[in-house]
Amino acid sequence: MTNQKINFNNGYITGISFISALGGYLFGFDFAVISGALPFLRDEFALTSLWEGFLTGSLGLGCIVGCLSAGKIADLYGRRPGLMVAALIFAFSSLGMAFSHSLTLFVSMRFAAGIGVGMASLLSPMYIAEISPASIRGRNVAINQLTVVTGILVTNLVNYFLADIGNEAWRWMFGLGAVPSALFFIGVIWLPESPRWLVKAGREAKAKRVLEKIGSQGFADSTFADIERSLSGNKKQSFRAVFDKAVRPAILVGVVLAAFQQLCGINVVFNYTSTIFESVGADLNRQLLETVAIGIVNLVFTVLAMWQVDKLGRRPLMLAGSLGLSLIYIVLAFLLQSHAAPGLLSVFVLLAIAMYATSLAPVTWVLISEIFPNHIRGLASSVAILSLWASYFILVFTFPLLAERLGTYGPFYLYAIICFEGFLFVKKKVKETKGRTLEELEENLIRH
Template identity: 65%
Template sequence: MNYSLADNGPDAWRWMFGLGVVPSALFLLGVFFLPESPRWQMSKGQLDNAMKTFNKIGGKETAMKLIAGVDHHPQQINQSGNNGLFSKAVRPALLIGVTLAVFQQLCGINVVFNYTSTIFSSVGATLDRQLWETVIIGIVNTLFTLLAMWQVDKLGRKPLIMYGSIVLSVSYLILAVLLRNQAPAAWISVFVLLAIAVYATSLAPVTWVIISEIFPNHIRGKASAFAILCLWGAYFILVFTFPLLAKSLGTYGPFYLYSGICLLGFLFIRYNVKETKGQSLEQLESNFSAH
């Protein structure tokens, strides 16, 4: 007997919603094992605790180097940065961080996550097929995010987000053509999953890494929070406007727009984002100040 995801009827969404408790509980449990930032510990005079945290990250030799590097930047630890978020010195990094955060959302991938059923129903896919595609998208996203965690320090940040931007641009263009011509759902699935895999190995994790690295130490917390606020604002705009665009342009129409945004994002990254791989936060700040 064949089992259908749609067999649970109108109450199936309750199970899907309720299962969100599992990852949320695991995340909450993991928070209890997170150490404090060693730079915060040093700012509070907790040098021994900072040494222990650095030691866990990279060993004793690395810990000594990092402690020495932070010691050479005491003013960055002690400044509160209450008035420095939009200062002239911070503004270029803030512009890059906010642009990357907004681009990570306006690149359009969360349309694929949130409107999977709409995309596949537009080419005549059954409800069961739509639900299975949602499940497969989640699996692919998880597996390729793990791959990105393994590769981000080997390949670097900039190459990954550049490759992700340009491949997404091409994938969306092909997907728009397929949707417009009512291609079989199997072909739609290929390019939807390709887009998910590319995003999961590039823009999804790497944007967060870059945002955590590019800001000066004394303003990092506030600047990161502001960039993330802009990120979620862009997310709201994306998911709010897709139904409106799809209604007026067809389901395929918005993907032409997302393809263009990804191309612009590629050009912005190519000319404005610097590689941060293999550098301490203090080295990054020194390079930024010199720049």
């Protein structure tokens, strides 16, 4: 990068980042809607612990398929077409779940929703990272996490107010997802394609035009040169290229961090809020009210993380979050085991959410979008995020079974151990990436 002053079109960058991040909103919707709907679905479909876990986790299985397909689509056809397909899948699956009259159909539609979530979870942060200048990339990628938590909060609020309309409330909870899905599809139509993908596809003139909209001529010229240099001689697009010796360290970090973000256990709190608070005597109204409180805290502390991720850096936030969660889980397990008052339990549940929202939740997505080389970013990201959703399925599928055998408190001791192991991994393997261009990070990876 030259020493001349670089100016950015911040309004344009933020606008297209928010449009892309609407995929995160729908991710948050499909992720959160199950928490408010589960009390109704248990009665509607007479769910056993096994089926409750599988129904909840079927979203994760769909996400695996979505990640596998999205990575290939992103590298062959571009980031934008993949986002459009994800939007259509979101709309179809939302209506499919709402009109389901059998457990089989409902699970199939939730699996389909997972395909959309998996595609969006890969493509939205990848797209934002590729159109954002290095100095604000962390904040912009965290916009995706902001829309995820906004989707969670809005969905929890809607669930709370819909709960009083009767046994069919769950159908409205799921069906309303078609509205933001349509808005997302319309928004994606107006997005430019990623300039890094355009260069890789041989469409240099169009890439330059996009870069010139993002920043000054100096920024466009230097960034274009960096992209061309990083892609020279790199034409492989097969999964074999993902496991080349040169990129294995990045793959290891990406896969472990993605799995850790789920196996840390926080999504048990999000998805099984009603189960956790029911175990200490809270009624349905209190259970749903707790989901709203969780959504508010999640949103507030995600905004805090957006402000800090490009200041404090990725590594310090990950270290603080993993160790903090480990300690909080030990207290949570003790409170559940001793049947503490719901109010006291709520304090530590919200502390866990706050800790996660400022660390593992946004920073993992930022790192995954940054650490892989340009020529295989789509495929490499899909491998990491595939491991994330496989871990999500394992987590939410096993929780009802573990809680039935060990008590609701038992799994939280396990999650505390996992979080401490994650702290040790981050301390040893994760390097700081703030303030460096994607091409600089790639060069550093090759040297090491």
